[in-house]
Amino acid sequence: MQSYIIRRLLYFIPTLILISVISFAIIQAPPGDFVTTLAVQMEARGDQVDEDLINALRARYGLGKPLWQQYLIWIGNILQGDLGVSMAYNQPVSRIIMDRLPWSLLFSFSAFIIVYSIGFPIGFLSAVRQYSILDYVLTFTGFIGLATPNFLLALVLLWVYFEATGQALVGIFSVEYAVASWSFGKFFDLLNHLWIPALIIGTAGTAGLIRIVRANLLDELKKLYVTTARAKGVSEIRLILKYPVRLAINPVISNIGYVLPALISGEVITSIVIGLPTIGPVLLRALQTEDMFLAGSIVLILSVLTLVGTLVSDLLLAVIDPRIRHGV
């Protein structure tokens, strides 16, 4: 298992580098460098363009040097915690991200909980009751969930919520709690605002998980060791809970790595539609205003977080699967 973990950790490094290259490419993608864009924008706003500042920025980010040098400088800065400066917000990128990232994580994590707490039991049910009405209904609902774009779902739910309550579901807190200090009331208000977005973010993931759980469980149910256990006189329900479920958990855990990117994507688009104070709307605005340092950094951070999640799921797999643990 040690060598598995070490190998897994070592794989992490080239993947990180690749992701940083992609993020850097995003920053570099629009024509012209960002300082020029900044100067143009300052001019457009009617501000005085400070030549010294411009030159200082050029020197700091190595603009004008070959791309690979700029990349190294950028990476070096990041390692020191400097993600660059946002033009639109006129703030260090790291500050903006730090303000918003916790909320993004909160939503993604809640969605993650929803995905697994809904997806697994439903997938299980529809496998055990294969070809029953229940199976068809659940599978079909799952398909619909998979087929509906997140933003559409968000819009429809907002609309339904609005029609039903006459209130708009926007933001994380209701007006009365927005600036209040923490209390139970505020906490419940948060929960109240949390579950709908989390549900929306998790829909596609849940639907995907249902299919995976169902398929894996059906596969396992056909295995000979299930027959062996049945021949021992084990009851059907214990048999399913003990053997196939135990084995179907492995692919489900290894699937976390592919649920996470979907959740992050879902979080971005849902936040934009609902107007949550998370990273999503910032990313959109950064892209619209070509605030590339901000955009690139966000892509970098989201990707790295996903990678870490994948890493954790792989390590978890090593812990629960004796075959990996014993290096088979």
Added chain:
Amino acid sequence: MNSDSSPNREWLIDIKDLHVTFSQDDKTVNAVNGVDIRVHKGEAVGIVGESGCGKTVTSYSLLNILPLNGRIVSGEVRYRGGNGSIIDITKLNPRSREMRKLRGGEIAMIFQEPMASFSPVHTIKDQIAEGILLHQPPKDKKVREKIIEYLGMVGISNPERAIDAYPFQLSGGMRQRAMIAMALACNPKVLVADEPTTALDVTIQAQVLMLIKEMQQELGLALVLITHDLGIIAHMADFVYVMYLGRVVEKGPVATIFDSPKHPYTRDLIRSIPKLDRPEKRLATIQGNVPDASRLPSGCAFHPRCREIIGEICRQTEPVLEEVEADHFAACFLHSPKREIEPGTGESEIVQQPQ
């Protein structure tokens, strides 16, 4: 050993006119077509046949563990319990408590693939303990000790270590031994072994077979051994059933079957296997191939391959098992008093179908 002729010997299992079908895609496969098998206390019954003859399906019906697409259409599988009560297994709900009490507790089974028969993520202890706790919850001893005892009994060296191993950490032979320990741990009366050594090497196969034989005799078990290997049958079984395409074509005590086989299929089968002790340059063969079980030939299912075909009767009428000598039955018109020999046909006519 004898079966039907001695009324004093009590049977443990009595299969009567069993029919099992499988649905595959749109077609129905008749896997077992009217099989009668009787197993007595302490007796080793061998069921031999080639692929698709229905021997495995028959063994699965004993425990009512057919896969979802399989169905017992008719017939009885009766089991005589310890208190003399007789239970028809086919009448039980496969999920019912009574059925589950029989499985493992009264009738235990070992399977062909020792690797696939164990869950790869549970320890040996975990999997053996399950049956024990279900059927024989120990009073005085701890489960662990009991398992170690059984593992030692089946010849696993260092059972204290093997008990905590995962199946993939054991060799094929050791896994099959653990499988046997698992089957025996609940003190069953009948042991059903479905091709228990097919996946093993010859020398390991010999060890495992010896172990099964030893355990059977020591514990006074009835053994139902299913195999395609006549060599194994010759040395393991007391009474033999030969199956072809879902039917029993011949049955009798093991010596009789090998010394004077009556059904042309049995005869050909015995002649066609290469033998160490009788090297021949050229092997006798059975012509043709085993037909697909979804399209059975009419009449006697063996007639398209039979070199002793009599005539139309073989193509049209299905022969039934009839006693050819004491305790020895064959389903063939060659030995039936009912057959009408058509003029101009000899017993050794060989069908020569156009190629």
Added chain:
Amino acid sequence: MSDRAQNSDDSQSQVDDRFVHQVPPQFSAFSSASQWQLIRWRFLKHRVAVIALGVLSLLYVCAMFAEFVAPYNPRSTDPRYTHAPPQRIRIFHSGKLSLPFVYPVVKGRDPQTLATKYSEDVDTPLKLRLFVRGDPYRLWGLIGSNIHLFGVKRERFMLFGGDAAGRDLFSRTICGARLSLTIGLLGVFLALLLGILLGGTSGYFGGTLDLLIQRLIETLRSIPTLPLWLALSVALPDHWSISQRFLAITVVLSIVGWADLAREVRGKFMSLREEDFVRAAELGGASTRRLIFSHMLPSFYSHIIAATTLSVPGMILGETTLSFLGLGLQAPAISWGVLLSDAQHFRVISQTPWFLIPGLFVIITVLAFNFLGDGLRDAADPYAN
């Protein structure tokens, strides 16, 4: 085999050795059925997949003849119909059964709130007709005509209602299908090219190359796609024409989408490489090219088709989302995503829920592709048992 005759004396054993049981004639169709026939037979048993195929065919035919199927020019505005609700097709006029017709809508104002209000003029039914003359168009820029599949003679018939500029939403949805449906296919095609190239290289040659490509695949699969798509699409210059932008977005979608297909191709290649029949072909002197193209590829065309079908939905959803955010296709281009971007806010929807109808089309299309793909995947390996 000239010495066959001399053996005929001891032909007893010869005959039955060489005897081969004849396959009954009624099974000859099966015995000489190619893999495609077997796949078709299996596929046809999947009722849902067959229906999905039908739905998709209908959608693609509509998209192909969009100008003809749409009753109006999707860009022609009419102030009389701004935010007009969908009109219902009726068959009862004043209690009497008649041929399908609609009531014209009349724009008016609510006397109290002064808000615009539409009402039906129940006195003058408009007969629905087939092959009606209307807005002129050039089908595929070639065939000029003004005949539309259906319509009414006077007034307007808006099955899905009108948008903010009074354009016919039905016509716009049908025309939008053209971009939305082709972007999926085209994107998948590009992704497939990349996937086969890289996945095949990786799976066939193995070694360091395999390791590198595998890392790349894993990385791409673990990056959240949406932020990446968004970021890449920003790099497109604003002044590009609709078709330039369309192609660019396709490329952006496939840059992210090839990884899954490459993984599929690689896995299949790896397992086929170990198959006995491939080894037999190699030992039989087949060149590497013949080995790949004649022996290995035919075994996974069907798998690749299924995998490809299953990855179309991702592309369609991607386009829709990007366009909805204004970063994909942009008006005046018409796609389902562009149409949905009119429904940015739930207050808009609460006023004009029919703006969501293009979303329904997205869902139906994606569903159909999923069902079709599932059916194809099940049928892809007719030799499984």
Added chain:
Amino acid sequence: MSNNHNESILDVRHLKKYFPIEKGFLRRVSGYVRAVDDVCFSVQKGQTMGLVGESGCGKTTTAWTILRLHEATAGEIFFKTGNSEIVDMAAVEKVRLKEIRRYMGVVFQDPYASLNPRKTVLDIVADPLLNYGVKRDEREARVTELLTMVGLDPSFMPRYPHAFSGGQRQRIGIARALALSPSLVIADEPVSALDVSVQAQILNLLSDLRDELGLSYLFIAHDLSVIQHICDRVAVMYMGSIVEEADTEELFSQPMHPYTTSLMAALPVPDPHKPWSPELSGEVGKPSEKGSGCVFAHRCPYAAQICHDETPSLETKTTDTKDSHLVACHFADELDIDA
């Protein structure tokens, strides 16, 4: 048996095939699986050489190394091609492989996996012909001839493998192996996946074809009784080494290696009156943990200290037959272990 003993078509000398064992995250090579360890044997023209042993004994690896599907770690594999050139398969340049392999036909174990389900019988059998540039008409004529040869109706040509039973498929596989008129046929467990009643058909077919076409076989099997029926000479392998080699009759009547006798004793004879007393205990060792000494020492009932310390070499032992009987056992002369 045969009269031209001196013409060997395949001569394997000191063949070794080691597979590295990779350990740790850097995949460092920590040891080797000695799958084939110093194996020598030859196949005579017109004869069948049998390789027999339990799973993992290296018999299939040997065959694959001969075919150059594996690169040999050491040793030579001299093969006499159809035009009487002698080449070393272990060392010949890769570009020449195609030209040499045409003289080697291969029959696989699994009649299902070895035929491409997507090709017709005609395409399958004609594929080697196509690779060597045989024209279309000639191909069809040749396939007709081949199918007849293996006992199949040539009208089966347009059918697909799924229409055939296991035995029929194996006939198709044999036809393909013979397509290019090879001089050597390597058959890797050709009957072990077949039903008992069909096994005999295929064994007889293979013998007939050998006699009719003057083929030489390298026949690999785990089943001694099958080996006995088809082979002229047999080599018994255990953990990568040949422990005994002799003419078939000689080997089966006077086995000299304890492993050979154990193998024979383990096989249940289909006759309830014959005693069956397998005695061999223990399991096949792991080739990766092979140390010095006799490969069989850990299971051998007669093993002495020398068996654990010194590797016995494969030597000719005193017998009354004219053909050599080779045994790798320190006590071959002393033990009286006839079957």
